[in-house]
Amino acid sequence: NARAQPACAPLAPPAGATIEVTPAQADNLRGIVAGAATGTTILLQDGVYPMDGGDAVSRLDFSTPGVTLRSLSGDRDAVVLDGNYLTDELISISASNVVIADLTIREAYDHPIHVSGNGSPITGTLLHNLRVVDPGQQAIKINPVGQGWADSGTIECSSIELSDAGHGQVDVGDQGQ
Secondary structure, eight states: OOOOOOOOOOOOOOSSOOEEEEEEGGGHHHHHHHHHTTTTTEEEESSEEEESSSSGGGEEESSSSSEEEEESSSOTTTTTOOTTTOOSSEEEEETTEEEEEEEEEOOSSSEEEEEEEEESOOOOOEEEEEEOOEEEEEEOOOOOOOBBEEOOOOOESSSEEOOOHHHHHOTTHHHTT
16 A cells, blocks of 8 residues: 655756666666666666566665666655565665665665775765665665764655565564563
8 A cells, every 4th residue: 555655846857867677677677777877777667676586686776976876756655676675675776866766665675775984984875756665674774884873864744664474574583572
């Protein structure tokens, strides 16, 4: 059951280079993200993008600053990144000024979104109009790595949901034992 989207202004149209991706290209999405240059917006057409490769390599790794991933339609319920609890993280951000917008991100084994400095500080992460559903651990994890940290980021117009089915997938680790 999707809840009503929060009232918020849509992002401005992309100003730089764009790459349009279809659900049929889901297997190529990791390479498209890895190869995107600063200033590029990756636009996902409506549909489900299976991200269940089963290992850390399956995540979308944003290591280039100034890259945006968002739905083409602007409807966060119409574009779904689905980890099927087989991918540890769906989105990993280790660069400044990365924007993730207008998507549903569901069923990561661990963290649907992980933001970390990965050795050097990053700033300006924008997570806009996202629906994060049934995370296995933290829905949005933000932590330092070595001398790196994340600062001055924004999470807006988004929801985090745990369904009845998702309760059974939550990794509580040593908590409560």
